[in-house]
Amino acid sequence: MEDSPLTRRRLLWGAAGAAGTALAAVGLPQLMRPEEKAALPRPVRKAPAAGPPATLRKYPSVDYAPAVWIEASESNYTPSDRPEAYPIEYVVIHLTTDILPVMFTKFKDPAERVSAHYMISATGTRIAQCVRERDVAWHSGSVWYNHRSIGIEHEGWTDQPVYTGKMYEASAALTATICAKYDVPVDRDHILGHVEVPLSHHDDPGTAWNWDKYMKLVGTARRNIRT
Numbered sequence: 001m002e003d004s005p006l007t008r009r010r011l012l013w014g015a016a017g018a019a020g021t022a023l024a025a026v027g028l029p030q031l032m033r034p035e036e037k038a039a040l041p042r043p044v045r046k047a048p049a050a051g052p053p054a055t056l057r058k059y060p061s062v063d064y065a066p067a068v069w070i071e072a073s074e075s076n077y078t079p080s081d082r083p084e085a086y087p088i089e090y091v092v093i094h095l096t097t098d099i100l101p102v103m104f105t106k107f108k109d110p111a112e113r114v115s116a117h118y119m120i121s122a123t124g125t126r127i128a129q130c131v132r133e134r135d136v137a138w139h140s141g142s143v144w145y146n147h148r149s150i151g152i153e154h155e156g157w158t159d160q161p162v163y164t165g166k167m168y169e170a171s172a173a174l175t176a177t178i179c180a181k182y183d184v185p186v187d188r189d190h191i192l193g194h195v196e197v198p199l200s201h202h203d204d205p206g207t208a209w210n211w212d213k214y215m216k217l218v219g220t221a222r223r224n225i226r227t
């Protein structure tokens with residue numbers, strides 16, 4: 001078969017390639033003498049990344065480390081700058097009367113006009129934060145108390161509460177942390193059930209909620225936090 005111009009060009013490229021490889025090998029460090037190697041420019045090491053951008057550092061996703069951030073709709077809470085704008089003086093204990101996924105859907109629905117800062121699963125193994133502590137969640141039915149409290153929802157039903165030991169412990173640790181952070185006294189004048197908020201139309205957390213057990217757990221957890 002007669003050589004076509006294309007075939008010849010391929011052969012030429014191939015020869016040039018082989019020659020190029022041989023020439024490049026001369027400059028390889030492993031073939032250099034030690035003094036030649038030492039004269040090579042040092043590789044520039046990049047400084048490690050300085051972390052997330054300042055805007056993200058300014059607004060960390062959660063205020064309580066064990067929680068995961070599941071944000072409520074911006075239409076369901078009042079942005080604020082607590083405790084500068086309003087003192088945080090109360091913790092309000094709620095019962096969801098629905099499973100957590102339904103509650104998250106409600107909090108994300110702008111038409112619901114409802115939210116809470118935290119949600120704790122019946123098992124006590126999952127905690128979600130839905131509203132920043134600095135902002136005013138709409139959980140107590142009272143504008144005055146909403147502005148001065150943190151609301152914690154517990155998964156369960158008034159007629160069928162699932163208050164597990166782990167849920168009490170997880171909730172008590174969270175409440176104790178809030179009390180330490182904002183100097184809220186650990187007593188029943190400041191840690192309230194939703195039913196105890198003046199003019200409340202709700203009866204949660206219900207009679208099955210063991211306040212004695214809960215307050216003891218909060219007291220113990222609070223003493224273990226150094227402030």
Ligand SMILES: [Zn+2]
Pocket residue numbers: 093094095139194202204
């Ligand atoms: Zn409630």
